[in-house]
Amino acid sequence: MPFFDAFTQDVAVDLGCSTVRVYVRGKGLVAVEPNLVAARKSGPNCGEVLSVGVEAAHMIGRTPQEVAVVRPVRGGAIADLDCMEAMLRHLAHETGFLGRLRRPRLTIPVPLDLSSVERRAVQECGKQIGAREVRMVPKVVAAAIGLGLSEERPQGHFILDIGGGTTEAAVVSISGVVTSRTLRLGGTSLNDALVNFVRRKFNLLIGDETAERLKLILGSAYPSDLSRKLEIRGRDLISGVPKAVEIGSEETREALEESVSEIVAVVCELLENTPPEVASDIFSQGLVLIGGGSLLGQLDLRLREATGLLAVRADDGTNTVVMGAGRILEDPEGYSGLFSA
Structure with a gap:
């Protein structure tokens, strides 16, 4: 050595x-x-660091004016x-x-x-x-290796990785990346869409934690006959006082629709540009979904309807x-x- x-x-x-x-x-x-840093504001740069990770996450929405909780990685x-x-x-x-x-x-x-x-x-x-x-x-x-796909016989595999800031759709074979598309949109974009929707519809300002909870509980990429509601709390933009409202599952789906449609469009575009031999492999095996954003409810059904292919979430897809x-x-x-x- x-x-x-x-x-x-x-x-x-x-x-x-x-x-x-x-x-x-x-x-x-x-x-x-969590990839979060709480720091004193210092122009465009990170100032004095106060806390990071889990501790910084607990400070979201609870910091004095001179302190910001920053995401060091975006897009x-x-x-x-x-x-x-x-x-x-x-x-x-x-x-x-x-x-x-x-x-x-x-x-x-x-x-x-x-x-x-x-x-x-x-x-x-x-x-x-x-x-x-x-x-x-x-x-x-790295995802293909983590899934064990590289150890199989030479076949093409379709991987859809929906992370916090990006969505990557790629066709990967044992020789490397055949074709790919990247979208600077991910789970945080879905949260932002919910924050904006609630602001427009209810004149209510909610935090990222509330948006994340709403996404996990009611978020869906596909219409459902089952109607559910969730009480969310925030600050009334007119009166300035705390307020609670009820939001339904269909409203939540509506708020996410634009972002979900962009992801589906990227998948369809990539499939259209996949070589015929590899397309045959994908037809047999379907799409593999990884990343935290892939946990959005009914996303597999939405992709199946749009592509005609099986869409499967990987075990432990976030890691x-x-x-x-x-x-x-x-x-x-x-x-x-x-x-x-």
Whole structure:
């Protein structure tokens, strides 16, 4: 073993818009935390960091005016380098993958359409926390490995990854990505749609936590005969006092429809541009759904109606990407051709 390897730890970090996940070689998945940083406002940059992760999540909607809770990653790219660095340092401390003599080698899954500037931001963030090396791998390829698809005979597989900030639809085979489409829209966009709908219809301002709860309980991508209602609370925009209203499942579906339609359109567009031989494989196997956004109610039925294909949610689909990146760490020689700087 080379001398420096004794002080190097291989770590995979999935920098999601909503959640950061950390996998350490030989240990497995060691951390899953909200990708949030609470900091004092300092112009466009991250100011004094007050809390990160779970603690920052508890501060949403409860901070003084001079404090903001920031999402360091937006649309699949690092939007605030300083806050992302603070988040990674916290995770490094919590999991012990960084120390005076221990400089990790980071593997970071990234969207396929990340620009060169956005890639440099990923590199810079890793270097700032003291990483010896930062390697990137396409998220959809890591997902395919996490699903075990790469171990099967050469076939095409359709993966739909709906994360917090992006939706990636890709056809992947044993040789790599055949074709793909990326949409800068994800679970946080669905929450924003609910916040805006409630504001317009009820003159009520609700927080992200309430929108997330509404999405999980009543959110649906497909009409249903079953009508349900949920009481939500917020601030009345006219009187300025707290108020509660009831919202129904059909209203919730209506609020999400525009975003859901965009996702369905991307899937249909990709299928139309898939080579015939691979299309035959997909017809036999259907679509595999991963990511937190894929948990939206009845999304599988909506996709089945739009495409005529079976749509199946993967087991543990929220961790598929980081577990795939972890498998790459456990067999670096076998997957050496996947990395990019």
